[in-house]
Amino acid sequence: MRLLLRIIKFAFQHFFRNFWLSLVTVSMLTLTFLTVDVLLGLNLATDAAINNVEKRVDVSVTFKIGTEEAEVKNAASYLRSLPEVEDVGFVTPDEALTDFKTKHANNPTVLASLDEVGGNPFGYELIVRARSADNYPMILEALDHPSFRDFIEAKDFTSHETVLASLSDVTVKARWFGFTLLAIFLAIAVLIVFNTVRVTIFVHREEISIMRLVGAAGWFIRAPYLVEAFIFSLTALIISGLVVVPAVLIFNPLFDAYFETSSQLQNFFIGQAFWVFGLEFVGAALVCMASTAFAMRRYLKV
Amino acid sequence: MIRLKNVSKIYPPNVAALQHVSLHIKPGEFVSIVGQSGTGKTTLAKLLFAEEHPSCGEVIIGGWDISKIKHSEVPLLRRQIGVVFQDFKLLPKKTVSENVAFALEVAGASVKRIREVVPQVLKIVNLHDCGDRYPRQLSGGEQQRVAIARALAHKPKIIVADEPTGNLDTINAHEIINLLKKINEFGTTVVLVTHNREVVNHLRRRVITLQDGNIISDEEEGRYRL
Numbered sequence: 340m341r342l343l344l345r346i347i348k349f350a351f352q353h354f355f356r357n358f359w360l361s362l363v364t365v366s367m368l369t370l371t372f373l374t375v376d377v378l379l380g381l382n383l384a385t386d387a388a389i390n391n392v393e394k395r396v397d398v399s400v401t402f403k404i405g406t407e408e409a410e411v412k413n414a415a416s417y418l419r420s421l422p423e424v425e426d427v428g429f430v431t432p433d434e435a436l437t438d439f440k441t442k443h444a445n446n447p448t449v450l451a452s453l454d455e456v457g458g459n460p461f462g463y464e465l466i467v468r469a470r471s472a473d474n475y476p477m478i479l480e481a482l483d484h485p486s487f488r489d490f491i492e493a494k495d496f497t498s499h500e501t502v503l504a505s506l507s508d509v510t511v512k513a514r515w516f517g518f519t520l521l522a523i524f525l526a527i528a529v530l531i532v533f534n535t536v537r538v539t540i541f542v543h544r545e546e547i548s549i550m551r552l553v554g555a556a557g558w559f560i561r562a563p564y565l566v567e568a569f570i571f572s573l574t575a576l577i578i579s580g581l582v583v584v585p586a587v588l589i590f591n592p593l594f595d596a597y598f599e600t601s602s603q604l605q606n607f608f609i610g611q612a613f614w615v616f617g618l619e620f621v622g623a624a625l626v627c628m629a630s631t632a633f634a635m636r637r638y639l640k641v
Numbered sequence: 642m643i644r645l646k647n648v649s650k651i652y653p654p655n656v657a658a659l660q661h662v663s664l665h666i667k668p669g670e671f672v673s674i675v676g677q678s679g680t681g682k683t684t685l686a687k688l689l690f691a692e693e694h695p696s697c698g699e700v701i702i703g704g705w706d707i708s709k710i711k712h713s714e715v716p717l718l719r720r721q722i723g724v725v726f727q728d729f730k731l732l733p734k735k736t737v738s739e740n741v742a743f744a745l746e747v748a749g750a751s752v753k754r755i756r757e758v759v760p761q762v763l764k765i766v767n768l769h770d771c772g773d774r775y776p777r778q779l780s781g782g783e784q785q786r787v788a789i790a791r792a793l794a795h796k797p798k799i800i801v802a803d804e805p806t807g808n809l810d811t812i813n814a815h816e817i818i819n820l821l822k823k824i825n826e827f828g829t830t831v832v833l834v835t836h837n838r839e840v841v842n843h844l845r846r847r848v849i850t851l852q853d854g855n856i857i858s859d860e861e862e863g864r865y866r867l
């Protein structure tokens with residue numbers, strides 16, 4: 340206990356005696372933390388965007404007029420049996436007609452043209468919703484099944500498909516860019532921590548040699564450097580938190596308005612702050628300590 | 642207390658600093674080790690506090706064979722041997738008291754014990770009024786006395802001093818030697834490595850003379866003869 344307090348004291352001494360060096364180290368770590376947070380935020384945004392589009396996406400399958408109801412029901416139950424399919428809506432020609440009439444109730448021209456056609460111009464319709472956007476191509480393929488291919492008039496999907504494709508393309512690219520940036524920042528952070536420890540050891544070489552001469556244990560000489568790595572990570576975490584939390588509070592309403600979510604940004608960063616920041620901290624602290632251990636192995640012979 | 646059995650030290654690639662040295666120093670002795678430059682005096686001193694390890698032979702301190710001492714056990718040995726050097730090795734940014742306390746602090750002594758011991762040892766070296774000064778505010782002789790106080794902090798049974806008077810004028814050198822004599826009279830074994838003819842002749846204690854890594858003379862109440 341006594342020794343632990345002394346180790347912490349020495350660690351803080353190291354931290355403040357090389358103040359500028361510590362500042363650079365902490366800044367770099369802060370930058371790394373912020374990159375991670377921005378990446379997480381982007382991830383939330385793309386998830387929300389994809390979700391939004393997916394919710395709106397469905398395939399509407401129109402059957403030819405005169406197709407038997409049994410055939411359509413048959414196709415519906417086949418689709419329901421597919422694991423990719425979330426839900427299949429069934430629309431009879433009568434329902435479709437009523438729908439159409441209500442939709443165009445104040446458009447007499449359209450209604451008049453309907454009368455001109457005579458009878459019900461609508462066939463049966465199935466509204467297929469997939470579990471995920473990736474499943475739509477599969478479903479479309481399934482609809483080519485020979486047993487009902489011939490009854491199908493039209494499959495309407497294409498417009499959404501391009502949106503989804505470009506969205507997931509952007510997501511993938513953004514993630515790649517983000518991870519590359521993160522990897523670079525992390526590498527720089529590791530190098531800076533390494534150098535800081537190296538310089539700190541150099542600055543304290545006299546003290547270290549005296550510690551050894553008067554009988555300080557090896558671990559006692561090393562421990563302050565590890566604690567210092569811990570202090571670096573903690574300080575950087577606190578600073579990045581001071582930036583991220585207000586930013587989240589500011590962007591939260593905008594995010595909700597844009598993506599039609601309810602406090603998703605805030606729920607993630609503040610509701611789950613313990614996990615988000617905790618994991619970030621643990622990761623950074625481990626990386627810093629590993630870097631410190633490496634620098635000590637190289638420069639601190641005790 | 643200290644026993645060397647047929648000890649040789651060969652620095653890589655092939656500098657033989659010590660060759661087949663055997664000696665025995667009894668508890669409470671005051672032994673001077675003299676010899677020309679490069680004859681292995683410092684090497685001998687370093688073997689005693691495990692800063693170097695013998696290439697062959699045995700070094701035994703208080704019954705403990707430290708020739709193959711484990712790395713993790715070196716601190717235990719260092720808390721039983723006080724060391725003093727020509728260049729004092731004080732921390733310039735710590736006061737006199739803090740320098741002495743440092744030795745106890747890093748070895749895990751309690752605050753209570755530190756408060757008790759630091760004034761005690763500063764009194765022994767007659768610097769009890771200078772506790773709050775920084776090393777640069779002291780003369781060379783005073784700085785060396787601080788270093789001796791620090792060496793005493795663990796109440797060691799042995800003090801090894803490697804040319805403690807090397808940087809001092811005659812008057813200060815005498816003060817330091819008298820201090821070491823006083824410490825020796827309290828029962829601490831003192832091993833003094835020195836170049837100083839006057840010091841050795843004045844001491845009239847055991848003198849071991851080294852030449853080219855060999856002991857060429859070992860006399861009770863010896864004189865400096867080179």
Ligand SMILES: Nc1ncnc2c1ncn2[C@@H]1O[C@H](COP(=O)(O)OP(=O)(O)OP(=O)(O)O)[C@@H](O)[C@H]1O
Pocket residue numbers: 652653656657658676677678679680681682683684685
């Ligand atoms: N770390 C080392 N590596 C290689 N050779 C060394 C090392 N330390 C000392 N030596 C050599 O060992 C020999 C004995 O050195 P040592 O320092 O013991 O001499 P010394 O008697 O203390 O000399 P001085 O009176 O000048 O201090 C010298 O030839 C020196 O060059």
Ligand SMILES: [Mg+2]
Pocket residue numbers: 682683684
């Ligand atoms: Mg020497």
